[in-house]
Amino acid sequence: DAGVIQSPRHEVTEMGQEVTLRCKPISGHDYLFWYRQTMMRGLELLIYFNNNVPIDDSGMPEDRFSAKMPNASFSTLKIQPSEPRDSAVYFCASSLAQGGGVYFGAGTRLSVL
Amino acid sequence: GQSLEQPSEVTAVEGAIVQINCTYQTSGFYGLSWYQQHDGGAPTFLSYNALDGLEETGRFSSFLSRSDSYGYLLLQELQMKDSASYFCAVTGGSYIPTFGRGTSLIVHP
Numbered sequence: 001d002a003g004v005i006q007s008p009r010h011e012v013t014e015m016g017q018e019v020t021l022r023c024k025p026i027s028g029h030d031y032l033f034w035y036r037q038t039m040m041r042g043l044e045l046l047i048y049f050n051n052n053v054p055i056d057d058s059g060m061p062e063d064r065f066s067a068k069m070p071n072a073s074f075s076t077l078k079i080q081p082s083e084p085r086d087s088a089v090y091f092c093a094s095s096l097a098q099g100g101g102v103y104f105g106a107g108t109r110l111s112v113l
Numbered sequence: 114g115q116s117l118e119q120p121s122e123v124t125a126v127e128g129a130i131v132q133i134n135c136t137y138q139t140s141g142f143y144g145l146s147w148y149q150q151h152d153g154g155a156p157t158f159l160s161y162n163a164l165d166g167l168e169e170t171g172r173f174s175s176f177l178s179r180s181d182s183y184g185y186l187l188l189q190e191l192q193m194k195d196s197a198s199y200f201c202a203v204t205g206g207s208y209i210p211t212f213g214r215g216t217s218l219i220v221h222p
Contacts, residue, residue, distance in 0.1 A: 031208065031209075033209075042212070042214045042215065043156070043200065043212045043215075045209070045211075045212075048209060055207075056207075056209070091155060091156070093156075095208075097208060100144070100146075100161045101146055101158035101160075101161050102146070102148075102156075102158060102202070102210055103158060104155040104156045104157070104158075105155060106154075106155050107155050
């Protein structure tokens with residue numbers, strides 16, 4: 001398997017613009033996670049899905065953030081409108097339901113100017 | 114809720130052995146896992162302990178004591194490329210891991 005695939009790898013945008021991050025999890029994994037990493041706050045869980053269903057979005061910072069998983073092989077994280085404080089590395093990750101390891105994508109480095 | 118504590122930084126010399134400790138608090142426990150992250154990279158899964166004891170994978174070993182809510186990652190024969198951040202993560206009742214703040218390992222020649 002190619003692992004978790006994220007796109008784009010880098011995104012530079014202006015404040016107020018819409019940003020869409022994309023993720024393809026590892027085939028057969030039941031859980032999909034969206035994390036955000038910054039120096040100040042470390043690795044934060046934003047939202048996770050189980051079998052394509054959003055289970056807990058309590059980590060989503062504001063209504064400007066939304067996430068969808070229309071099928072088992074694709075998820076999006078959208079920020080609208082974006083703000084400079086959203087600048088961070090966003091990771092998508094997936095895992096099996098039985099526990100064990102979480103496998104991360106390469107991340108999207110977002111800069112909002 | 115869940116919380117973890119691990120040292121913020123550890124330094125060691127090439128060829129040495131280093132241990133990174135992790136203590137956790139959780140309601141419900143399934144396992145403790147470890148991840149490595151190089152600067153500019155993504156966290157990479159290293160190991161997962163669900164039962165007490167030591168798991169060995171090459172130069173890396175991971176230990177768990179559920180009664181003490183404690184685990185550690187042991188790195189042997191340190192190499193310069195081992196300089197990275199190491200995260201412990203506890204998986205609680207919902208199979209969802211909570212990550213610690215990470216330990217920056219600096220390996221000197």
